[in-house]
Amino acid sequence: MLRFFLTRVGLLAPTFLGVTVVAFIFVRLIPGDPVEVMVGEMGISPERHAELLARLGLDLPLWEQYLRYLGGLFQGDLGVSIVTKQPVLHEFFTLLPATLELSFCAITAAILLGLPLGILAATRQGSAFDHTVMASSLAGYSMPIFWWGPLLIILFSGVLGWTPVSGRISLLYFFEPVTGFMLIDSLLSGEPGAFTSALGHLILPTIVLGTIPMAVIARQTRSAMLEVLGEDYVRTARAKGLPASRVIGLHALRNALIPVVTVIGLQVGVLMAGAVLTETIFSWPGIGKWMVDSIFRRDYPSVQGGLLLIAAIVMLVNLIVDLLYGLINPRIRHRN
Amino acid sequence: MSALLDIRGLSVTFTTAHGGFTAVEGVDLTVEHGEVVAVVGESGSGKSVAMLAVMGLLPWTATVHAERMQFAGRDLQTLGAAARREIIGRDMAMVFQEPMTSLNPCFTVGFQLTETLAAHTKERRAERRRHAARLLAQVGIPEPEARLAAYPHQLSGGMNQRVSIAMAIACRPKLLIADEPTTALDVTIQAQILELLGRLQEESGMALVLITHDMGVVAETAQRVVVQYAGQQVESQNVRQLFRAPRHPYTKALLDALPGRHRGRRLPSIPGVVPGQLDRPGGCLFHPRCGRAEDLCRQRAPSPSAAELGFARCHFPLPPPESQP
Ligand SMILES: Nc1ncnc2c1ncn2[C@@H]1O[C@H](COP(=O)(O)OP(=O)(O)OP(=O)(O)O)[C@@H](O)[C@H]1O
Ligand code: SF4
Ligand SMILES: [Mg+2]
Numbered sequence: 001m002l003r004f005f006l007t008r009v010g011l012l013a014p015t016f017l018g019v020t021v022v023a024f025i026f027v028r029l030i031p032g033d034p035v036e037v038m039v040g041e042m043g044i045s046p047e048r049h050a051e052l053l054a055r056l057g058l059d060l061p062l063w064e065q066y067l068r069y070l071g072g073l074f075q076g077d078l079g080v081s082i083v084t085k086q087p088v089l090h091e092f093f094t095l096l097p098a099t100l101e102l103s104f105c106a107i108t109a110a111i112l113l114g115l116p117l118g119i120l121a122a123t124r125q126g127s128a129f130d131h132t133v134m135a136s137s138l139a140g141y142s143m144p145i146f147w148w149g150p151l152l153i154i155l156f157s158g159v160l161g162w163t164p165v166s167g168r169i170s171l172l173y174f175f176e177p178v179t180g181f182m183l184i185d186s187l188l189s190g191e192p193g194a195f196t197s198a199l200g201h202l203i204l205p206t207i208v209l210g211t212i213p214m215a216v217i218a219r220q221t222r223s224a225m226l227e228v229l230g231e232d233y234v235r236t237a238r239a240k241g242l243p244a245s246r247v248i249g250l251h252a253l254r255n256a257l258i259p260v261v262t263v264i265g266l267q268v269g270v271l272m273a274g275a276v277l278t279e280t281i282f283s284w285p286g287i288g289k290w291m292v293d294s295i296f297r298r299d300y301p302s303v304q305g306g307l308l309l310i311a312a313i314v315m316l317v318n319l320i321v322d323l324l325y326g327l328i329n330p331r332i333r334h335r336n
Numbered sequence: 337m338s339a340l341l342d343i344r345g346l347s348v349t350f351t352t353a354h355g356g357f358t359a360v361e362g363v364d365l366t367v368e369h370g371e372v373v374a375v376v377g378e379s380g381s382g383k384s385v386a387m388l389a390v391m392g393l394l395p396w397t398a399t400v401h402a403e404r405m406q407f408a409g410r411d412l413q414t415l416g417a418a419a420r421r422e423i424i425g426r427d428m429a430m431v432f433q434e435p436m437t438s439l440n441p442c443f444t445v446g447f448q449l450t451e452t453l454a455a456h457t458k459e460r461r462a463e464r465r466r467h468a469a470r471l472l473a474q475v476g477i478p479e480p481e482a483r484l485a486a487y488p489h490q491l492s493g494g495m496n497q498r499v500s501i502a503m504a505i506a507c508r509p510k511l512l513i514a515d516e517p518t519t520a521l522d523v524t525i526q527a528q529i530l531e532l533l534g535r536l537q538e539e540s541g542m543a544l545v546l547i548t549h550d551m552g553v554v555a556e557t558a559q560r561v562v563v564q565y566a567g568q569q570v571e572s573q574n575v576r577q578l579f580r581a582p583r584h585p586y587t588k589a590l591l592d593a594l595p596g597r598h599r600g601r602r603l604p605s606i607p608g609v610v611p612g613q614l615d616r617p618g619g620c621l622f623h624p625r626c627g628r629a630e631d632l633c634r635q636r637a638p639s640p641s642a643a644e645l646g647f648a649r650c651h652f653p654l655p656p657p658e659s660q661p
Contacts, residue, residue, distance in 0.1 A: 232432060233440040238393055239432075240452045240503070241425030254442045330487045331441060 004332075008322055012315055016308075020073065023307040024066050027300045033058065034082045034298040056082060058300075069304065078308070079301030081294075088305035092287065097180025098168060099279070099286035103271045105202055106210035111264065114214040118221025118260075123248060125226060133218060140215035145274055149208045149281035156204060163204050166283035170197040209278045213267040220263040224256035231255070258329050265321025269314045338409060340511055340543050341367040341390070341428075345403035348382070348389050348567075352397070357613040359385045359398075362640075363569045364647070365545075365562060367511065372537060372544045374558035374575075376551065376590065380610040382567035383547045384433070387513050391430055392420050408510060426456040429504035430513040434520050435497035439488040445472075445499050446484030449506065456507045471502040475532060494525035498532065505536055512537070513545045518553075530557060551594050555579060563587045566610050566621040573646040581656040583641070583648035585626050620651065628652060 035044070035052045044052075053059050057068065072079060078088040114137075121133040156163045164170065168182045175189040183202070186194035228234065229252050237251040238244075272288075279288035287306060294302035326332045348360040360382040367373050375383050389400045390412065405412040407428060412420070424430075432438040440448060449468040453459055459467060465484065472480035475498040488496050497517060504512055514533055518526035534557055537544045546557060554561055554575060561578045563571040563586065571584040582588040589606045608625040611617060620638050623629040632651050640647040648654075 232434055232437040235393055236432065236438045236500070236503075237440065239391060239424060239430050240455060241421040241423070242451070242455055243421065251440050251443075255440070329442075331489050334487065334490065 004326065005323065008319055012319070015315065016312070019308055019311040020070060020304075021066075023304045023311075024069060026307070027295075027298070027303045028062070030295065030298060032298055034300060037296070037298045038083075073308075078305035081302045082299045083294075083297050083302070088301050089309075091290065091302065092306060092309050094180070095285060095287050095290050097177075098182070098284060099275050099288060101181045101183065102202065102205055102209060102278070102284060102286060103268075103275060105206040106271060106274075107213055107264070107267060109206055110210040110214035110217055110267070114217030115221050115260070117214075118218040119225055119248065119253065119256075121218070121222045122225030122229060130222075133222070137215035137218045140211045141219075143211055145208055145212075145277040146281065148211060149204075149278060152204050152208060153281075164197075164201050168198060168201050168284060169194065170201075173197060205278050205282045205284055208281070209271060209274045212270055212274060213264075216263060216267060216270075217260065221256065221260050224259045225252060228252045228256045254328075258325065261321060261325055261328060265318050265324075268317040268321075272310050272314060338406075339366045340369045340371075340408060341365065341545075342404060342406040343390065343402060344405075345401075346386060346389060346405065347401045348385050348394065349399045349401075350397050351399070352613065354613060359567050360389065361567045363562075363564065363567075364572070364640075365569075367543045367545060369510070370537075370541045370543055371560065372546065372558045373560045373562060374554040375545060375547045375562045375564060376549070376554055377564035378549075378606075378610050380566075380612060381564040383564055384515050385567075386564070387430065387515055387545065387547065391424055391428065391513065393424075393430075422456075425452055426507040427509055428511045428513070429507070429509040430515065431497070431500050431504045431517045433516040435493045435500055436488070436520070438500055439496055441488055443487075444484065445486050445488065445491070449484070449499070449503055452503050452506045467506075468502075471506055472499070474505075475499070475502045475536075476528075477502070493521050494529065497521065497525075497529055501529075501532065501536070505540070505542075508540060509542055511543045511545065513547070515547045516549065517546075519549065533557075551590060563590070566616070568621060568649055569640070569647070570622070570649045571646045578646065581646075581654070583646035583653040584650050585628050585654065586622050587646075587648075588654060589625075589627075620649075622650075 033053065034056060035049055050059065057065065060068075069079070076089075078092075080087055081091055084091065117133050117137075121130040124130050153165055157165045169186060173186065173189070173191055173194045175185060175191065175194070178185050178188050182198040183195065186198040225248075229248075231252075233255075234247060234252050237247045242251075275286060275288035276291055277288070278284065279286045280292050283289065287310065291303065291306045291310075293299075294306065343363065343365040346360060346363040346365070347358060350357045350359055363382070363386050365373070365375075365386070375387075377383050385394065385398075388394045389398070389402075390405070390407070392412070394400065400413075402413060407423065410423070415423075439445070443451075446465065446468055449471060450461075450464040453464045453467055457464075468484060469480040472483055477483050477495060477498050483491070483495075483499075488499070491499065501514075501517070512533075517533065518529050521529060530553060533544065533546070536542075544557075546553070548554060558575050560574050561572065562569055563578075563584065565586050571578070571582065571587045573583070578587065579591065582591055586606075593606060606625055611621060611624075617624055617634075618637075619635050620626070620629070620633040623633040626633065630652070636651070638649050638651045640649050641653050645653040
């Protein structure tokens with residue numbers, strides 16, 4: 001188990017280095033540069049343009065820019081945003097709670113719905129319920145966020161007027177962030193109605209972001225359960241005279257969870273990718289929207305740093321999931 | 337006192353992609369209190385399916401029919417699910433063929449043992465643990481206290497089978513069904529497990545249905561034998577008579593193939609295989625492999641004959657050896 005862990009950690013370093021290269025090249029492949037974008041259509045003289053680029057250190061040869069960037073990284077310095085002049089690290093962690101809150105709600109909803117749906121579909125294999133779950137999860141899985149989001153907005157916010165369209169909380173409420181998590185802060189603020197408002201703002205983005213993970217979890221749970229339900233030990237459990245709820249919910253599910261946990265871990269990457277679109281659609285002030293804005297502004301340090309930190313989060317979560325996998329699977333836990 | 341297990345005309349049909357498949361057809365089985373009955377037959381003859389039907393453990397694709405299916409005076413066919421759950425695992429328990437896959441890999445031996453006790457007794461947690469350790473000692477597992485914390489993959493096949501047996505006898509069942517409990521094990525371990533089952537049966541006086549391939553095992557452990565072929569019961573006699581005077585050609589073929597009628601390791605081979613779903617012959621199901629088959633056998637399916645003829649499902653039951661030329 002320890003060796004397994006160390007191998008995994010050892011693999012992280014080269015992966016991380018790879019991400020720095022990719023991020024560095026990626027931002028520079030986007031046409032235009034920060035100066036051009038900043039001045040916009042007003043235009044600027046070539047001399048002034050070169051001067052401003054030089055001030056940002058963007059006149060240096062690429063390899064030198066990269067080495068400087070890497071040197072900064074080793075000292076924990078992700079650079080300063082070209083636009084806001086704030087340290088990238090600071091910006092990132094200011095916005096991170098918004099994304100975490102949304103992602104957490106989305107994955108929680110996806111698990112709370114996907115798991116039982118998958119289990120029930122498996123125990124009723126071939127039934128109308130099973131077919132419905134499978135068909136809707138296929139639809140959910142194929143639903144593009146940029147289409148699904150606006151669709152829900154039109155229906156629930158536009159036609160029905162049930163949910164707010166954008167932001168994290170109504171503009172009526174204003175309080176200093178304590179934790180950065182709006183659900184918690186709104187409760188702490190003590191302002192009546194603040195929590196309900198925050199919750200209302202979360203509903204649609206949660207659905208939009210959680211749909212794909214839920215579909216994946218439901219399908220994976222169903223297939224894992226189907227496999228496990230045919231196992232001898234499930235028959236043994238039934239032969240003991242245990243109620244179906246215990247046979248399915250404990251003996252079968254415990255084994256089926258092993259592959260499902262892996263899939264849930266993989267959804268973290270999906271969530272991060274989905275957050276970019278979801279946050280943009282709902283004007284959700286999180287990492288995703290910040291990344292998109294930064295790309296439009298050609299804010300090289302922000303984009304580079306953001307990609308790097310997102311990659312770090314995804315790798316960290318996957319590492320945790322791997323460890324969890326060992327914990328819930330006794331056969332791996334006891335190896336060597 | 338009526339029989340402990342009383343089954344008449346048990347049939348099991350599976351719904352499959354190729355239509356219905358009758359895996360068990362017209363099986364009768366009577367087991368008295370404390371009796372040891374062996375069920376023999378080649379692979380695919382429906383031994384497991386018949387016993388799973390009795391336990392109520394078949395998948396939903398199976399349709400079970402019986403003229404009579406009673407256990408300890410209760411009709412298993414009209415029993416509700418909850419009432420049945422009370423009986424199985426407590427009064428009627430089963431040990432399966434594959435010890436390595438029959439225990440849940442995610443739970444400790446102790447958990448799986450105490451779980452049965454929790455389901456059927458009023459014992460408290462600490463008492464259940466002590467009871468579980470006693471059971472492990474009873475089935476010959478060394479260091480029972482320590483073994484409670486072991487996972488199945490940490491134990492050998494033989495040890496796992498002992499655990500399965502401990503689980504099955506936990507609530508002192510009236511009937512234990514052992515479905516080829518030794519097939520997956522090493523030869524030396526096989527003997528130990530059979531010995532264990534025999535000892536437990538004698539100590540507790542429970543009835544034992546032993547499904548096996550091994551005629552040698554039958555001779556040593558059982559009082560009565562039921563021979564099954566392609567889902568049908570073809571003969572049923574007490575052991576001594578069956579070995580002396582088999583009435584059905586299939587039984588005779590099984591016995592003849594025993595090397596010098598000493599204990600054989602596996603069921604000997606008879607040319608051909610048990611017919612499956614798609615190659616069931618008309619008439620007597622055994623006729624393609626039977627040396628005595630005549631036209632009648634190919635045309636009409638035989639019915640079981642009289643008790644003194646071992647209920648042989650044959651048009652021409654074999655005469656006893658004295659009268660044979
Ligand atoms: N769930 C099922 N669906 C369809 N057919 C089945 C099912 N279970 C068993 N069968 C079929 O029923 C027949 C009898 O199977 P069974 O397992 O009872 O044989 P067996 O006598 O126990 O053989 P073995 O000695 O190999 O255990 C086989 O042909 C098998 O393919
Ligand atoms: S009925 Fe005919 S074919 Fe069938 S076992 Fe008897 S003799 Fe053989
Ligand atoms: Mg079998």
